Structure formats: C-alpha cells, structure tokens
Amino acid sequence: MSVSYYDILNVSYTANIEDIKNSYRVMAKRYHPDISSSENASTIFKLIVQAYQTLGNTESKEVYDKKFFESNLVFEDGRGYIKFPKKRIHYASSLKNLAQSGMLARGQAKRKHRLKSFGYDISLSLTKTEHRRGVAVRLSLPAKGTCYVCYGMDQYCYLCDGLGIYSSTDDLDFLIPPNTPNNKIFDIDLRKHPPPTKFSYFTLSNLTVWVKVMDQP
Ligand SMILES: [Zn+2]
Numbered sequence: 127m128s129v130s131y132y133d134i135l136n137v138s139y140t141a142n143i144e145d146i147k148n149s150y151r152v153m154a155k156r157y158h159p160d161i162s163s164s165e166n167a168s169t170i171f172k173l174i175v176q177a178y179q180t181l182g183n184t185e186s187k188e189v190y191d192k193k194f195f196e197s198n199l200v201f202e203d204g205r206g207y208i209k210f211p212k213k214r215i216h217y218a219s220s221l222k223n224l225a226q227s228g229m230l231a232r233g234q235a236k237r238k239h240r241l242k243s244f245g246y247d248i249s250l251s252l253t254k255t256e257h258r259r260g261v262a263v264r265l266s267l268p269a270k271g272t273c274y275v276c277y278g279m280d281q282y283c284y285l286c287d288g289l290g291i292y293s294s295t296d297d298l299d300f301l302i303p304p305n306t307p308n309n310k311i312f313d314i315d316l317r318k319h320p321p322p323t324k325f326s327y328f329t330l331s332n333l334t335v336w337v338k339v340m341d342q343p
Contacts, residue, residue: 296321
C-alpha cells in the first residue's frame with residue numbers, strides 16, 4: 127500500500143477537517159525548509175502542502191476518499207477505525223462450503239448460482255456508531271497455497287497429499303469508510319489484494335461485500 131495523504135499529514139483516516147488543519151500546521155512547521163535540518167525537507171514540505179490542499183477542503187477530500195478507500199482496501203492497523211466483530215460477519219453459505227471443500231471447480235459452479243440468488247458473498251450489519259466512524263474488517267477467505275513442504279514432490283505429504291497445492295483460508299483486511307451509504311455493495315478485486323501469506327492466493331477472483339446499517343443505535 128502506498129503512502130496516503132493521511133500518512134503524510136500524520137492523521138487517522140477518520141480525521142475531520144479540523145484535525146487535518148491542526149496536524150498540517152504542526153507538520154508544515156516541522157518540515158519547513160527554512161527551519162528543518164532534514165536533508166529532504168523541501169520535498170517533504172511540498173508533499174505536506176499537496177496533501178493538505180486535497181484533504182483540507184471538503185470537496186476535494188470527498189473525491190480523494192472515494193478513490194482512496196476503494197483502491198486501498200488493505201489496511202495495516204486500521205488507524206482510528208472501530209474493529210468490526212468477527213461474529214457479526216455473515217458469510218454466504220456457499221462461500222463457507224467453498225472454504226471447506228477446497229475444490230475450485232465445484233466452488234465456481236456454486237458461485238455462479240449464488241450470484242444469481244444472493245448477489246453478495248459477505249454481508250455486514252453496522253451499528254449507527256460503526257457507520258458514523260467507519261470500521262476495519264478482517265475477513266477469512268478460502269485460499270490456496272503452493273506446498274512449501276514438498277512442492278508437490280511427495281505423494282505422502284501431510285499438507286498437500288502430493289498435489290503441490292493445499293487449501294486453507296487467509297485474511298483480507300479492509301476498511302469501510304465513515305458514512306458509507308446504506309446497502310452499498312463493495313466489489314473487491316482479490317487479484318489486486320493478495321493474502322498476507324507468501325505463496326498463497328485467494329480462491330475467488332473477486333468478492334462482493336454488502337454493507338447494511340442497523341436501525342438500532
Ligand atoms: Zn506437499
């Protein structure tokens with residue numbers, strides 16, 4: 127994940143314009159080329175100004191956020207976001223089957239059927255507070271990995287039975303930005319967001335996540 131304007135201004139993703147303005151003042155002072163002794167001060171200062179020109183204005187911030195949150199789904203620490211509880215993540219039943227069976231062909235057939243009948247893989251019901259503040263979600267998705275024990279060379283391999291590939295699950299972390307519209311469906315390109323485990327890939331190529339807002343607070 128590349129460095130965002132939020133990182134440059136040293137604020138959380140949920141920071142409001144006032145927080146952004148305050149942090150900008152501090153950062154601009156620290157890296158002002160006339161003051162700072164840092165070798166790269168003028169480059170950093172330019173970046174800080176550029177970041178502030180975008181995030182310090184409601185309209186340009188909105189445009190930036192839309193692009194940023196949809197293209198950088200993977201987060202490292204979910205800065206400032208509420209962690210979404212695992213027990214409220216609802217996986218479509220066929221996604222669960224896919225994770226258990228580990229059979230790609232069967233999974234694909236089921237997936238086609240599912241897309242017709244449900245139209246999403248995962249649904250999340252947000253409380254009003256979660257909706258207002260945004261949530262960080264850690265999903266567990268079916269994945270496959272190249273066998274690092276035998277590389278497919280051992281038919282008695284405990285991990286892959288000699289197939290060279292084993293089925294497992296892996297994590298996908300993503301952020302639902304504050305005030306995401308009710309009933310929004312995120313379509314995530316999993317090819318662009320590989321699992322954190324080396325030599326592993328998600329079984330599905332894309333994932334749809336349906337975000338609902340609950341009536342109670
Ligand atoms: Zn093996």
